[in-house]
Amino acid sequence: MGYLYEKDLRMMKYHILQSPRHMSLVSRLADDLGMRVPDLQKAMIRRCDMAYLENLPARYETWLEEGDRDDELARAIGRELYTIYVPLLDPDKMQELHLKVKTMADESGSPQEAASAGICMIREEILT
Amino acid sequence: MKKLVDVSIPIGPVHPCWKEPVRIKCETSGERVLSAEVELGYMKKGIEKIMRGRPWQEVMFLAERVCGICSVIHNMVFIEAMEEISGISLPPRAAYLRVIVNELDRMQSHLIANFSYCYTIEHETLAMYLLDVREQVLDQLERVTGARINTAYMIPGGVRFDLMEEDSGALRTALREIETGVKRYMKMFSSGPLISLRSRGIAVFSREDAIKARVVGPTARASGIPESDLRSRHPTYIKLGFQPVWREEGDNFARVMVRFDEILQSIDLIQKALDTLPEGDIRGGGICKAGETAYSGEAPRGELRYFIKTDEYGRVVDITIQTPSIMNIEACTHSMLKGVTSLADVTSTFISADPCIACMER
Numbered sequence: 001m002g003y004l005y006e007k008d009l010r011m012m013k014y015h016i017l018q019s020p021r022h023m024s025l026v027s028r029l030a031d032d033l034g035m036r037v038p039d040l041q042k043a044m045i046r047r048c049d050m051a052y053l054e055n056l057p058a059r060y061e062t063w064l065e066e067g068d069r070d071d072e073l074a075r076a077i078g079r080e081l082y083t084i085y086v087p088l089l090d091p092d093k094m095q096e097l098h099l100k101v102k103t104m105a106d107e108s109g110s111p112q113e114a115a116s117a118g119i120c121m122i123r124e125e126i127l128t
Numbered sequence: 129m130k131k132l133v134d135v136s137i138p139i140g141p142v143h144p145c146w147k148e149p150v151r152i153k154c155e156t157s158g159e160r161v162l163s164a165e166v167e168l169g170y171m172k173k174g175i176e177k178i179m180r181g182r183p184w185q186e187v188m189f190l191a192e193r194v195c196g197i198c199s200v201i202h203n204m205v206f207i208e209a210m211e212e213i214s215g216i217s218l219p220p221r222a223a224y225l226r227v228i229v230n231e232l233d234r235m236q237s238h239l240i241a242n243f244s245y246c247y248t249i250e251h252e253t254l255a256m257y258l259l260d261v262r263e264q265v266l267d268q269l270e271r272v273t274g275a276r277i278n279t280a281y282m283i284p285g286g287v288r289f290d291l292m293e294e295d296s297g298a299l300r301t302a303l304r305e306i307e308t309g310v311k312r313y314m315k316m317f318s319s320g321p322l323i324s325l326r327s328r329g330i331a332v333f334s335r336e337d338a339i340k341a342r343v344v345g346p347t348a349r350a351s352g353i354p355e356s357d358l359r360s361r362h363p364t365y366i367k368l369g370f371q372p373v374w375r376e377e378g379d380n381f382a383r384v385m386v387r388f389d390e391i392l393q394s395i396d397l398i399q400k401a402l403d404t405l406p407e408g409d410i411r412g413g414g415i416c417k418a419g420e421t422a423y424s425g426e427a428p429r430g431e432l433r434y435f436i437k438t439d440e441y442g443r444v445v446d447i448t449i450q451t452p453s454i455m456n457i458e459a460c461t462h463s464m465l466k467g468v469t470s471l472a473d474v475t476s477t478f479i480s481a482d483p484c485i486a487c488m489e490r
Binding site for chain 1: 342461
């Protein structure tokens with residue numbers, strides 16, 4: 001049983017995600033990840049507090065300018081995007097996935113295929 | 129033996145140190161804060177929704193009601209965005225008058241922020257002195273614009289009232305008095321041993337973390353990011369030779385001191401603007417047209433951005449406001465508060481980032 005002062009914040013978090021800027025960002029991320037917008041919204045509501053949600057568009061812009069600059073493969077799968085800027089994954093888990101993708105890219109010689117496989121793994125991880 | 133327990137401590141929504149209701153949940157181990165979360169929703173206005181579909185003449189008044197502390201900059205950024213959309217130019221005298229009013233607004237905002245900080249660390253005497261100076265600044269804002277809070281001073285293509293010669297003289301005299309006061313209280317703050325104990329080295333926010341969290345305003349400049357000050361790209365400020373103030377420590381002390389330094393800088397800017405105030409009209413006129421823009425200005429708390437879309441009658445079809453507090457509160461809760469070694473420092477650290485909940489919830 002929760003405390004009396006604990007409120008169910010899901011509806012308010014959902015309203016934050018309904019602003020036009022948030023909607024366009026969530027649609028873009030959902031497209032990139034190949035998942036449905038409501039699923040991504042649900043994951044965001046579950047994992048982020050209200051301050052993170054309010055700040056999502058600005059954080060995403062920062063990632064575009066600053067994030068994963070040194071590693072193309074990491075940028076393709078959004079290593080820092082989904083751990084630091086839009087925190088949907090545990091950094092250790094992302095590190096593990098990044099290593100897997102790197103190994104796949106080295107073995108297959110096709111970084112694009114490895115990145116697509118990596119994005120699938122990230123999607124699964126976000127949905128669980 | 130000291131026993132360490134893991135506790136979840138809610139602070140707020142109503143707390144003596146908060147100016148506005150907000151709830152912070154701290155996960156602690158003993159006194160050390162492991163993580164913190166923010167709960168909002170106590171003062172949501174839905175002002176962006178109210179603005180949509182209304183003519184700019186109404187939105188102008190709504191914009192400055194987003195925040196009661198930095199209302200002038202909301203007015204300025206909205207109007208400058210409308211001018212950019214419609215290609216309206218500004219008479220030089222009006223541009224300088226805008227800077228004067230904007231800097232007076234910044235001074236009173238910084239003074240209330242530093243008042244809150246001093247009050248939070250239990251230095252009530254200094255806090256009250258600062259409030260007294262803020263009253264003097266508000267009097268000057270009233271002298272120039274006719275109002276203390278919601279001034280609605282800026283309109284597309286100009287400003288509403290000119291500055292009379294006798295008012296200009298009175299403003300200069302008042303600024304000298306304010307400067308003397310601020311310097312005195314700044315010295316009290318920087319040399320106070322107990323203030324130092326509560327502020328230096330507390331909640332250090334590194335430059336790297338500040339860039340990642342995209343903090344803005346004095347909070348960013350206290351962590352060594354001078355380029356965060358958008359005034360250095362504003363044409364009128366460039367004419368006045370503006371140089372941003374910044375520090376490297378990144379702690380609570382630095383955040384408060386940057387604001388003190390910026391108050392003195394604002395006094396200097398107003399004096400320069402008064403010295404070089406061009407003669408001429410204060411209104412150039414112009415018609416608001418259809419268009420779309422994202423326009424940023426430097427609010428007292430940092431970058432304020434308006435995303436505006438208008439139709440051919442100057443009605444605001446779509447508007448989104450990105451206020452500085454969105455970035456600063458998020459960074460404060462998730463980065464600065466993490467690792468704070470005493471719960472007593474949670475409130476002071478939060479206040480040191482100058483949070484504005486009205487801006488954040490809009």
